[in-house]
Amino acid sequence: MRILVTGGAGFIGSHTADRLITLGHDVVVLDALTPPVHRGGRPDYLSAGIDFYQGDVRNRDLMTNLLRRVDAVYHFAAYQDYLPEFSKFSDVNIVSTALLYEIIVAEGLDLARVVVASSQSAMGEGLYWCPADAEQTPGIRPESALAAGQWDIICPVCSGPLELRTTPERISNPQNPYGMSKFGQEMVAINLGRRYGIPTVALRYSIVQGPRQSVYNAYSGACRIFCLSYLLGVPPTLYEDGGAIRDYVNIDDVVDANVVALTDARAAGRVFNVGGGQAVTTREFAEIVRQQYDSDLEAVVTGEYRFGDTRHIVSDIRALGDLGWKPQHTPADSVAAYARWLAGIDSLDGVLAEANARMRALGVVRQSAVLPEAGR
Ligand SMILES: NC(=O)c1ccc[n+]([C@@H]2O[C@H](COP(=O)([O-])OP(=O)(O)OC[C@H]3O[C@@H](n4cnc5c(N)ncnc54)[C@H](O)[C@@H]3O)[C@@H](O)[C@H]2O)c1
Numbered sequence: 001m002r003i004l005v006t007g008g009a010g011f012i013g014s015h016t017a018d019r020l021i022t023l024g025h026d027v028v029v030l031d032a033l034t035p036p037v038h039r040g041g042r043p044d045y046l047s048a049g050i051d052f053y054q055g056d057v058r059n060r061d062l063m064t065n066l067l068r069r070v071d072a073v074y075h076f077a078a079y080q081d082y083l084p085e086f087s088k089f090s091d092v093n094i095v096s097t098a099l100l101y102e103i104i105v106a107e108g109l110d111l112a113r114v115v116v117a118s119s120q121s122a123m124g125e126g127l128y129w130c131p132a133d134a135e136q137t138p139g140i141r142p143e144s145a146l147a148a149g150q151w152d153i154i155c156p157v158c159s160g161p162l163e164l165r166t167t168p169e170r171i172s173n174p175q176n177p178y179g180m181s182k183f184g185q186e187m188v189a190i191n192l193g194r195r196y197g198i199p200t201v202a203l204r205y206s207i208v209q210g211p212r213q214s215v216y217n218a219y220s221g222a223c224r225i226f227c228l229s230y231l232l233g234v235p236p237t238l239y240e241d242g243g244a245i246r247d248y249v250n251i252d253d254v255v256d257a258n259v260v261a262l263t264d265a266r267a268a269g270r271v272f273n274v275g276g277g278q279a280v281t282t283r284e285f286a287e288i289v290r291q292q293y294d295s296d297l298e299a300v301v302t303g304e305y306r307f308g309d310t311r312h313i314v315s316d317i318r319a320l321g322d323l324g325w326k327p328q329h330t331p332a333d334s335v336a337a338y339a340r341w342l343a344g345i346d347s348l349d350g351v352l353a354e355a356n357a358r359m360r361a362l363g364v365v366r367q368s369a370v371l372p373e374a375g376r
Contacts, residue, residue: 007077089181121179126167149370166316176308199268206275209334210251211341230293242283245312250329275315303370
């Protein structure tokens with residue numbers, strides 16, 4: 001097949017493009033090479049065999065021309081950040097998806113598959129269990145609680161403690177602008193796909209980790225921040241109390257899931273979680289990175305937190321598991337691969353400090369009443 005990969009110069013897109021080429025497909029990439037993800041032109045890691053176009057996914061003419069020439073699409077191009085640019089999240093992530101379907105319908109294109117990159121953030125705080133009040137899907141944590149350093153979520157009905165559950169795809173409860181835009185994108189894709197008979201799959205990735213994850217984008221997450229910290233010899237900061245739980249997923253496992261979404265007829269019309277299958281606290285994750293760098297520096301709690309973050313979220317991955325997919329890699333595998341890749345990157349000076357200063361200045365990273373932990 002000839003396959004269009006939007007955002008194919010980015011982290012997930014480029015790895016997916018590599019696999020598609022290995023599988024014998026022709027790959028066309030459309031990518032705007034947006035900062036801060038990209039700092040120079042076409043990235044070196046992008047395979048020479050790719051038919052590359054620099055441009056915006058919201059450009060109707062460009063998209064029409066490319067869509068006419070392909071059999072399937074992966075829509076990965078997206079705006080991802082913690083910044084309060086609410087309209088930009090909707091514009092890039094939702095409008096581009098609506099445009100994609102508008103063109104497919106207007107041109108009467110017969111595509112074998114459209115795969116859109118949704119996100120675990122579409123599920124917000126996810127699923128909890130209250131012994132007294134049964135299943136709960138909590139809303140946004142009050143800012144007053146976060147400012148006071150009260151991180152854990154309590155039952156919205158009885159205010160008692162909640163037990164974390166893995167979150168299945170039936171839960172949609174996005175709480176930050178990015179998550180809302182990803183849920184919007186997913187709804188547009190799945191519902192227009194069903195209505196117009198365009199076989200569509202939406203994949204809700206958990207936090208994806210591995211080489212090529214932009215070092216310049218503050219949104220790139222724990223693997224980037226902790227690896228950069230250890231590489232630069234500063235103790236990494238743990239937001240909240242370091243107890244936030246996630247299920248980090250390895251890029252190779254994500255690419256496997258992307259292939260299933262393209263090829264398995266049972267996937268069409270459905271939303272799937274793509275998670276790591278293992279619950280890990282931020283502190284545990286930092287420890288994995290510390291061991292990778294063989295450092296004596298331990299991560300520290302500074303009393304800071306990230307505005308809009310969810311406390312815990314672990315995806316239920318049984319639905320995609322039923323199609324034969326299974327994560328094969330651990331967070332330690334992802335960290336080792338990322339650290340190897342990072343070691344080959346020049347000009348990392350200031351990257352961490354710049355991103356942190358920007359996040360603090362914009363009120364994305366905030367200080368709670370919790371006092372900083374002494375470094376050890
Ligand atoms: N990386 C993760 O942990 C993660 C988790 C959940 C969901 N996702 C989703 O997966 C997809 C890929 O994420 P990634 O981590 O590879 O991100 P990335 O930033 O590495 O890649 C995204 C690419 O899209 C391009 N792009 C951005 N805006 C564009 C536009 N308007 N037109 C054309 N190109 C544009 C960027 O230049 C970049 O190369 C995104 O849709 C993202 O929302 C990622």
